[in-house]
Amino acid sequence: MILQFLAPWLYLTLVQRKVEGGRNGWRMMEREFKHVKYLWRDEEVAGLSPLDRLVYRSNKLGEDITLTNTGGGNTSAKLIERDPLTGEEVEILWVKGSGGDLRTAKRDGFASLYLDKVRAMKALYLRHPERGPKTPVEDAMYPLYAHCVYNLNPRACSIDTPLHTFVPYKHVDHLHPNAVIAIAASVNQERLCRTIYGDDVIYVPWQRPGFDLGLKIEQLIKDHPRARGVLLGHHGMSSWSDDDKTCYETALEIVERAARYIAERDRGERTFGGLRYRPISDGERRRIQVEIIPWLRGQLSVERRFVATVQDDERALWFVNSVEGPRLAELGTSCPDHFLRTKIKPLFVDWDPESGDVERLKGLLGEGLERYRRDYAAYYNRCRRPDSPPMRDPNPTVILIPGLGMIAWGKNKSESRMTAEFYNCAIEVMRGAEAIDEYEALDEQEAFDIEYWSLEEAKLRRLPPEKELDRQVAVIIGAGSGIGRAAAHRLSKEGAHVVCVDLDEEAAQRTAQEIVAVRGEGLGVAGSGISGCGPAIGLRCDLTDRRTIARAFEDAILAFGGIDAVIVTAGIFVPPDRAGRVSDEDWARTFAINVTGAYIVADEARRVFERQSLKGGSIVLTTSANAVVAKKGSLAYDASKAAANHLVRELAVELAPLVRVNAVAPATVVRGSAMFPRDRVIASLAKYGIPFDESESTDVLREKLANFYAQRSLLNVPIEPEDQAEAIFLLVSARLGKTTGHIIPVDGGLQDGFLR
Structure with missing residues (x-):
């Protein structure tokens, strides 16, 4: 019982194990980590080169999402390498490059700099009397790293390079753990740092990363030689050591101590003031989401289309349904890594989910979006500098709705998933800060200066140009094989997100997995369910069952936020019997799939297109050369394809001007x-x-x-499946953006099928 009255830092110290060797400092035993994952394995690093050990350490830190967000944080090692010109041994700083991700980093994800040259920049910086954070001198230092590059390495270095340079230890880990940022985003952050860590961790108030911050930390380490890490106000933490494993374990220790301190004080639901709104059923939530999300996409995608990630797990719903959710959301985020994705704050719509009133919700969202855009423009005009980049898209990237959860938006699934991940982190930071103290957002001007920092702008300019079908979602029915599978790969190659649908669900999922294998999962934590998907998903539907078709479109909405193109390649050919006759059942089945099924798909797609109210949608059906070339032995098939040809024309009339409807007419594709x-x-x-x-x-x-x-x-x-896929791509893209109601033959030239 006496332990309960001891200072928290002393209590935590009593459970630590001292390690032999003065510089190794303190370290917890593996079994004592409860809030972080201890992933280091000596047998896995045995025999690795020093650089590969850095990659290993980085990957292990990145695998635990409680330690840092996707694309965030950086690690470094000061290693001895051989100069490619002189052959002499030189000390090189290897540091995770700008824009990279710790979890997925490889060797080529690290910048390499001659350490003596980077350190020589210190004298150049100190020479300027007007030096300091957010000065022209500070920003002018970054381009000089190009003169320090080792072995022509093209990887751009991190803006945190000065921190890694001037910390006088061989290994440094800089992370953005939720638990630590919760302390760093509390009103009494400095006092909490001393309480939790004592002399083990230095405290530095918020300051934008750069040379000045690196030099301050260098001096603080001289003043506090026992320190093994630093807590950076509103930012994160760093650990260091001359041993890479100890550096890794020190980082985990810093996070573990913060997480334990928070866990002991967490009040559960009462941390956010309890529930303001009761949860609604999963079925009701899905019904409203399917109705509202495509509508929202249309409201946001006036200039450029956006792709969504829906987060409606227990924690997201807990926050949006809470008493304090609206207040905390309005305060905005704290960590710079968070609001670079989530903007300075989300849009919170105060709607009662128990009413189920979707039209009321649309009204509140419309008002909220208009207000948000005005507020964002006012924020930009209040805080802009003479050299600030132009104002970016004023729409929110995170929308919070009681009962429904969080809807995050981005130019693609990877970006929206990262945005959702980052705001999840922000929620965890708020939860921790409110549990132990009081949450404090970053100062507005400081937030703006990070969001519109010239170095961040330069990072955006380094991004590759968008592909032709980026930001678009294509639903392909029949994607399990043949033309549909080829079309899925062709559209994906141009950047489209692909919903692969087939009667054979396993075949649809195989096609989706093939696309993911080519493009990767993308960044961001995948999460669970459809909302956590990558660039493609595989679903089932039966063209003779409207319910399964409607369900596939609902799943597409929950996966990506809406649709832009619908392609139907599924069809059926039923040969006549030995007497040359087609049974009534086979005739009906042929028309049910080749004609009625295509109509039902278009009709269900129309519902989504109308909710979005975005011009430029596209439907492409697959008919056949047989639609105009009569052949013996394929009566039902040929008649159905002739009907499908006219269905294209009728749908083009019905769906204009919102959606273009066309078709490809292949000759036999075997x-x-x-x-x-x-x-x-x-x-x-x-x-x-x-x-x-x-x-x-x-x-x-x-x-x-x-x-x-x-x-x-x-x-x-x-005639190959890829030939049809190319025509489908042309019809879906803007290249034939003024074509509707037409059938493009891809048949190698069948003169019997020429127009007449």
């Missing part, structure tokens, strides 16, 4: 098509008298049939 299983290929080869051996593989048999069909065209070339 390779990769689900409509050509092995038995049909063999039947066709036999029908046309093409020699074959049943022992041959299906691919070989398909190739023989495709080559036969090729000889019937003017160009004498097989």
